Amino acid sequence: MAQQPQRSLLNTLFLWGTLVLALILVPLKLARQGLSWSEAGMFGLMYVLIGLSITVGYHRLFSHRAYRAAWQLRLAFLVFGAAAFENSALWWSSDHRQHHRFVDDPKGDPYAISKGFWYAHWVWVMEGVVRPLEAVEDLQKDPLVRWQHRYHFWIGAAVALIPVYVGIATGNIWGHAVIGLLLRIVVTHHSTFLINSAAHRWGSQPYSDANSSRDNALLAPLTFGEGYHNFHHKWQWDYRNSARWYQWDPGKWLITLFAWTGLARDLRRVPETQIHHARLDMEAKRLTAVLATAPVLQEGLRDRLGLAKARIEEALGAFQSRREAWEALRAEWTAKGQARGSAWQALRDQWKSEQSRCRQELRAAWADWKAAKGQVLALDCV
Numbered sequence: 001m002a003q004q005p006q007r008s009l010l011n012t013l014f015l016w017g018t019l020v021l022a023l024i025l026v027p028l029k030l031a032r033q034g035l036s037w038s039e040a041g042m043f044g045l046m047y048v049l050i051g052l053s054i055t056v057g058y059h060r061l062f063s064h065r066a067y068r069a070a071w072q073l074r075l076a077f078l079v080f081g082a083a084a085f086e087n088s089a090l091w092w093s094s095d096h097r098q099h100h101r102f103v104d105d106p107k108g109d110p111y112a113i114s115k116g117f118w119y120a121h122w123v124w125v126m127e128g129v130v131r132p133l134e135a136v137e138d139l140q141k142d143p144l145v146r147w148q149h150r151y152h153f154w155i156g157a158a159v160a161l162i163p164v165y166v167g168i169a170t171g172n173i174w175g176h177a178v179i180g181l182l183l184r185i186v187v188t189h190h191s192t193f194l195i196n197s198a199a200h201r202w203g204s205q206p207y208s209d210a211n212s213s214r215d216n217a218l219l220a221p222l223t224f225g226e227g228y229h230n231f232h233h234k235w236q237w238d239y240r241n242s243a244r245w246y247q248w249d250p251g252k253w254l255i256t257l258f259a260w261t262g263l264a265r266d267l268r269r270v271p272e273t274q275i276h277h278a279r280l281d282m283e284a285k286r287l288t289a290v291l292a293t294a295p296v297l298q299e300g301l302r303d304r305l306g307l308a309k310a311r312i313e314e315a316l317g318a319f320q321s322r323r324e325a326w327e328a329l330r331a332e333w334t335a336k337g338q339a340r341g342s343a344w345q346a347l348r349d350q351w352k353s354e355q356s357r358c359r360q361e362l363r364a365a366w367a368d369w370k371a372a373k374g375q376v377l378a379l380d381c382v
């Protein structure tokens, strides 16, 4: 149970102080001295290292256990994540798990968008409600997490000051402090905050409208892929925040890279067919609503949509059952030590060509659906 709100003077001063100072000092510094390669480089490096530690570490690893990571990686996330000045990984994960559990509920969700855009963005931080740690017993078993929880401010300060150390070494403390420290803190803060505010207010809902989360491609570059928030709320335990290859999600690419190097394992991902089903159900729901408000009864169009939907569902069923049969066969052959040689290769080739046929049918079924959808949407424009 949350305690009564109490204004946190420290949080308020820190958030407003860094923002106001940055708004005054950054233009002043740029006007007087311009921007050196070293200052820009330190800003970029710190922003990337700290932002990725929040996205790939605090969020996908610690809050959601979307994969498992070696201690070296966990340590790096905890050390650089502390420099985001967004509290310890333990507090962050506790709040975030409550956010997912009670999303949009003004009582349970620590940064519920139902309490307003600015509340979800940063007022909740300034309000400084002291919540007990909840549902993080798994994380409390990790000695590295416990260590960071005790010393996160000092670890964060030591790391955040790296640009200043470079400034001391190069004789340009002021420029590195303003750009690499002050500006970096403000940009890191507000890019994270935008996921709690903007990604619950603006964007599309391709997978679910059960809560306010939105996919917002504009936020993805700022947050290393966290902008696809509707996908994330639907499958929070998936190590990806987007399933499509072209969607900007460096977080998922980095985790894949870590898996190749052995630093990460047990990557969790939702089956592809479930993503298709969710998209289809959401589109069907919207189109049914359009048909229901059409001035003339559209029986023919309703039937066409129904047939197109059934075709996709059938294609997905065939795709899934073939995949499951293949997984079972592969497990059986691997257990017997026979998953190699020409007989195995022939079996693989046969499965690949079957899968390719299934994909073609799925694509054709979606094209059929899109044509029917176009007709329904045209009705809406009349």
Ligand SMILES: [Zn+2]
Pocket: 099, 195, 196, 200, 213, 229, 233
């Ligand atoms: Zn959210």
Ligand SMILES: [Zn+2]
Pocket: 059, 063, 064, 096, 100, 232, 236
């Ligand atoms: Zn999350």
